[in-house]
Amino acid sequence: MRYIVTTPWWLKMMFPANLTWHIPATDKIIYFTFDDGPHPVATPFVLDELKKYNAKATFFCIGKNVQEQPELYQRILAEGHRVGNHTHNHLNSWKTDDKTWINNVKEAAKWIDSDLFRPPYGKIRAFQAKLLQQANPPFQIIMWNVLSADFDQNISEEQCFNNVKKNVKPGAIIVFHDSEKALVNMKYALRETLRYFSGMGYRFEAIRQAK
Numbered sequence: 284m285r286y287i288v289t290t291p292w293w294l295k296m297m298f299p300a301n302l303t304w305h306i307p308a309t310d311k312i313i314y315f316t317f318d319d320g321p322h323p324v325a326t327p328f329v330l331d332e333l334k335k336y337n338a339k340a341t342f343f344c345i346g347k348n349v350q351e352q353p354e355l356y357q358r359i360l361a362e363g364h365r366v367g368n369h370t371h372n373h374l375n376s377w378k379t380d381d382k383t384w385i386n387n388v389k390e391a392a393k394w395i396d397s398d399l400f401r402p403p404y405g406k407i408r409a410f411q412a413k414l415l416q417q418a419n420p421p422f423q424i425i426m427w428n429v430l431s432a433d434f435d436q437n438i439s440e441e442q443c444f445n446n447v448k449k450n451v452k453p454g455a456i457i458v459f460h461d462s463e464k465a466l467v468n469m470k471y472a473l474r475e476t477l478r479y480f481s482g483m484g485y486r487f488e489a490i491r492q493a494k
Contacts, residue, residue: 314489
């Protein structure tokens with residue numbers, strides 16, 4: 284399984300312009316994001332842990348999961364977090380024709396009220412990004428600069444936490460997953476990340492206005 288934990292400048296140059304990889308900050312602020320939910324076990328765990336630290340986060344939801352878990356979706360919003368569109372069926376844009384992919388985003392938008400978008404697998408073509416950014420209202424395409432790799436079942440939960448601990452700086456956008464596959468690593472890494480960075484004086488905020 285190939286992935287890069289912290290996004291280098293040269294990789295960003297290979298993607299369309301105007302994608303958000305981090306949010307400039309001078310204060311100690313970091314941005315938790317959670318992909319692929321809502322999930323009946325993982326999402327309540329995440330919400331409970333965040334509440335302990337008065338932490339806010341952004342949940343990039345899959346449309347069909349919102350259909351199946353409407354109460355959890357409403358709980359995310361009620362507790363002051365933000366949501367984003369992650370397509371309706373977690374489609375890989377590099378393996379899907381543009382029309383089908385865009386229609387899948389539109390289908391998810393029927394269930395997810397947000398101008399934030401994150402492409403599944405972090406894959407998006409320039410034309411697809413242009414269509415989203417020209418929508419009414421336009422989508423803000425949110426990427427990341429720290430990947431916890433909680434989905435990788437070949438690494439330990441300690442390594443998952445270290446992926447975050449070693450790479451976070453103010454303004455970092457961190458990716459976790461509220462999903463079945465990531466559950467074991469995510470539970471440990473999220474707890475430790477909240478504990479460690481809270482002790483370092485960091486605040487945890489939802490993405491409000493991407494820059």
